[in-house]
Amino acid sequence: MxxxxxxxxxxxxxxxxxxxxxxxxxxxxxxxxxxxxxxxxxxxxxxxxxxxxxxxxxxxxxxxxxxxxxxxxxxxxxxxxxxxxxxxxxxxxxxxxxxxxxxxxxxxxxxxxxxxxxxxxxxxxxxxxxxxxxxxxxxxxxxxxxxxxxxxxxxxxxxxxxxxxxxxxxxxxxxxxDIERVIWEKFVFLVGLSATTAAVRQPIGVVRGEAGSRSLLHDVMREVVAVGRAKGVALDSGFADDRLAFCDTLPPSMTSSMHNDLERGHRLELAWLSGAVAALGEELGIATPRNRAVADILSPYALGAPAVPEA
Known part of the structure; x- marks a missing residue:
């Protein structure tokens, strides 16, 4: 071939x-x-x-x-x-x-x-x-x-x-x-992992181990599921719970490529992850406050490490 x-x-x-x-x-x-x-x-x-x-x-x-x-x-x-x-x-x-x-x-x-x-x-x-x-x-x-x-x-x-x-x-x-559903199922997990490890600047073991960041992880994924279902994708309504349980099985040192890119000062795929969830949510009338917050928090790093303005 x-x-x-x-x-x-x-x-x-x-x-x-x-x-x-x-x-x-x-x-x-x-x-x-x-x-x-x-x-x-x-x-x-x-x-x-x-x-x-x-x-x-x-x-x-x-x-x-x-x-x-x-x-x-x-x-x-x-x-x-x-x-x-x-x-x-x-x-x-x-x-x-x-x-x-x-x-x-x-x-x-x-x-x-x-x-x-x-x-x-x-x-x-x-x-x-x-x-x-x-x-x-x-x-x-x-x-x-x-x-x-x-x-x-x-x-x-x-x-x-x-x-x-x-x-x-x-x-x-x-x-x-049903490849569209498969793509969205990966997207739910990917956005959750990327958003939280990058925003918290820690691997998944830390994120899932603290009540506040664990709640953030779950909410970010729940918003992705809601947006996907609003687009007509056959996602189970409780799929975020399933993915949270999956996150508990991951090696504690596992992180996302977006977190790695952030640490190295590289450009981020933010606009296509949490940014995309927020944009699609606005288009479909679905509230996505957690993804919007992550997109806003990480926005200074979207094109790489920001230059600090001189005084």
């Missing part, structure tokens, strides 16, 4: 490397020092499941350099989605399927503004991985799961083909007949 991976960071680098190691024709789209390192030495994935190496040369600097693909996996930060969607248009119009593994519930809406509707499949992934150094991706733990499928429960040849390739590559993968 010819697969293009747009964004060779933790998510794209890991899954792309696994698919390449299984014999698929994988091309990575990367930039900066990561691009240079992969060109020179290849891509290395360090994982408890075994180290993977992708040979040098399987990387290009731009989507326009991809010479045909059966499927594109999108794994860039959310603020790059609009630009990536425009660049994918010619591939998608020639029959290439597109699956975003990004966070959030607005990613596919953005893609469908620029691409043929039938080319965009829904997808989510569950993994903790990051760029350790240029050309090297580190995988934390053993969780590495993908769920994907066509919207509306339709049959999809590319999705079925990807499932087969994933299973051959040792990736835990599943087709879903």
């Amino acid at each position: 010819r697969i293009a991976v747009v964004g060779a960071g933790g998510v794209g680098g890991y899954f792309g490397a696994r698919l390449a190691a299984a014999g698929n024709d994988v091309t990575f789209v990367a930039r900066g020092g990561h691009l240079a390192a992969i060109r020179e030495k290849g891509l290395t994935v360090r994982s408890p499941l075994g180290e993977l190496r992708v040979a040098p040369g399987a990387v290009v600097p731009a989507i326009a350099d991809v010479e045909g693909a059966d499927l594109v996996l999108v794994a860039v930060k959310l603020w790059d989605t609009e630009d990536v969607a425009r660049q994918l248009r010619s591939l998608a119009e020639s029959g290439t399927a597109v699956i975003s593994l990004q966070n959030g519930v607005q990613k596919d809406t953005v893609l469908r503004r620029h691409l043929p509707q039938e080319s965009v499949l829904g997808g989510v992934c569950y993994i903790s991985a990051f760029i350790e150094e240029p050309g090297v991706v580190a995988h934390n733990g053993t969780l590495q799961r993908m769920v994907f499928g066509a919207y509306g429960g339709k049959e999809s040849g590319p999705a079925r083909a990807l499932l087969d390739r994933c299973l051959e590559a040792g990736i835990d993968a599943e087709l879903s007949a």
Whole structure:
């Protein structure tokens, strides 16, 4: 299978490397020092499941350099989605399927503004991985799961083909007949984890262990469920309770990528997480005071560490 991976960071680098190691024709789209390192030495994935190496040369600097693909996996930060969607248009119009593994519930809406509707499949992934150094991706733990499928429960040849390739590559993968619900279920947890660990600036063990921050975690997720249900997504009314119980099973040191980005002074995906919940809530007439508060509290850091004005 010819697969293009747009964004060779933790998510794209890991899954792309696994698919390449299984014999698929994988091309990575990367930039900066990561691009240079992969060109020179290849891509290395360090994982408890075994180290993977992708040979040098399987990387290009731009989507326009991809010479045909059966499927594109999108794994860039959310603020790059609009630009990536425009660049994918010619591939998608020639029959290439597109699956975003990004966070959030607005990613596919953005893609469908620029691409043929039938080319965009829904997808989510569950993994903790990051760029350790240029050309090297580190995988934390053993969780590495993908769920994907066509919207509306339709049959999809590319999705079925990807499932087969994933299973051959040792990736835990599943087709879903209700991918929109799956995306929202992940979103409930993701927003809760991201909002609270970033706002409290502590991992989940601290957040869930204090009554006040635990209440914040539950309320943030409950608001996401309310917004999703108002949009017609088949979320159980008590799903926030389910996710809170799930949070109690997580390693106490676990945190979110948004918390990590905040600590490193990087740009945040805030506008697509708690910010998106607040905006959608306002649009739908659903109160989201906890997510609005988190979005406001973290707003000075949205574009990275703020500069302190001189006196």
